[in-house]
Amino acid sequence: MTPGAYLVEVIVENKPLARDPEGETIHQNLILKGGYNQVTNVRAGKLLRMNVEANSPDEARAIVRKLSDDLRIYNPAAHTIQVRIVG
Amino acid sequence: MGKVAVIQYPGSNCDLDALEILRDVAKARTDLVWHKDLEDDDYDAYVLPGGFSYGDYLRAGAIAATSPSLRIVKEAAEGGKPVLGICNGFQILVEAGLLPGAVLRNSRLRFVCTWTNLRVETTRTPFTNRAEKGQVLEMPIAHNEGRYYLDKDQIPDLERNQQIVFRYVSEKSEATEDANPNGSIDNIAGICNQTGNVMGLMPHPERASLQVLSPDDKTDGRVIFDSMMRTLRGPRA
Numbered sequence: 001m002t003p004g005a006y007l008v009e010v011i012v013e014n015k016p017l018a019r020d021p022e023g024e025t026i027h028q029n030l031i032l033k034g035g036y037n038q039v040t041n042v043r044a045g046k047l048l049r050m051n052v053e054a055n056s057p058d059e060a061r062a063i064v065r066k067l068s069d070d071l072r073i074y075n076p077a078a079h080t081i082q083v084r085i086v087g
Numbered sequence: 088m089g090k091v092a093v094i095q096y097p098g099s100n101c102d103l104d105a106l107e108i109l110r111d112v113a114k115a116r117t118d119l120v121w122h123k124d125l126e127d128d129d130y131d132a133y134v135l136p137g138g139f140s141y142g143d144y145l146r147a148g149a150i151a152a153t154s155p156s157l158r159i160v161k162e163a164a165e166g167g168k169p170v171l172g173i174c175n176g177f178q179i180l181v182e183a184g185l186l187p188g189a190v191l192r193n194s195r196l197r198f199v200c201t202w203t204n205l206r207v208e209t210t211r212t213p214f215t216n217r218a219e220k221g222q223v224l225e226m227p228i229a230h231n232e233g234r235y236y237l238d239k240d241q242i243p244d245l246e247r248n249q250q251i252v253f254r255y256v257s258e259k260s261e262a263t264e265d266a267n268p269n270g271s272i273d274n275i276a277g278i279c280n281q282t283g284n285v286m287g288l289m290p291h292p293e294r295a296s297l298q299v300l301s302p303d304d305k306t307d308g309r310v311i312f313d314s315m316m317r318t319l320r321g322p323r324a
Binding site for chain 1: 189194196
């Protein structure tokens with residue numbers, strides 16, 4: 001099988017119980033002040049976008065998931081991650 | 088008497104301060120060691136200094152934590168040798184898994200540079216054995232990511248194991264919200280591992296060890312290095 005090129009995103013954010021002052025500030029001081037009361041919560045995080053060569057989207061996602069754990073792209077004591085294929 | 092290594096990472100900037108205090112004030116035989124040159128556990132104690140290793144990219148300390156030097160430090164720590172992480176050094180020890188938890192961005196989203204009062208919560212570590220429990224020490228902090236975090240349900244274990252070494256307190260020695268400069272859980276400023284020989288703290292004892300650097304002539308940071316010297320010299324000293 002010829003490997004394909006995939007675009008994989010890793011989203012790192014604080015665990016729900018770890019306060020996220022940046023998200024809180026954006027919510028309180030920008031979004032609610034701007035009148036968007038429909039927005040009830042904001043979490044700020046970090047986005048890493050990786051180009052990955054793999055045989056399938058699942059394999060690309062698995063590679064990124066593994067490297068995120070092995071190399072501690074996030075600190076599991078305080079963060080959660082989502083890994084998703086975007087292209 | 089023991090020999091100490093101050094490990095230098097790309098972006099360390101308190102390495103020379105730590106070196107000077109260790110050599111000239113604590114009178115420890117100390118080498119400044121580039122992290123890639125630390126290939127064997129040839130020292131009796133290790134100090135990871137403050138700074139901005141690898142530009143704080145990804146997370147403060149996260150990239151330095153993958154340096155091969157940390158394998159040596161881990162080996163030394165498992166052998167019971169004293170390991171001290173100051174500020175960025177604390178972040179590196181946490182990221183390398185030698186200390187529990189995480190160090191997050193300050194709750195007020197600002198770099199904080201100020202003197203703090205720290206209450207000594209345990210004297211069982213090689214860095215606090217010359218202090219007194221409950222003693223309040225003045226030391227400065229200077230960081231953007233200093234908010235110590237651990238899941239709340241794990242704090243009682245940390246307390247029970249005597250792993251909380253310092254708390255930020257008021258002048259009256261109370262762990263109030265006002266005395267907490269960065270939003271650290273439970274006002275925690277410094278912790279140690281279960282065996283007590285690995286300690287990390289956000290405040291800078293090396294910046295509080297000379298009268299000339301202190302606003303009120305106090306040299307409270309010295310007790311950290313004097314304690315380490317007592318440990319290195321052995322119980323008879």
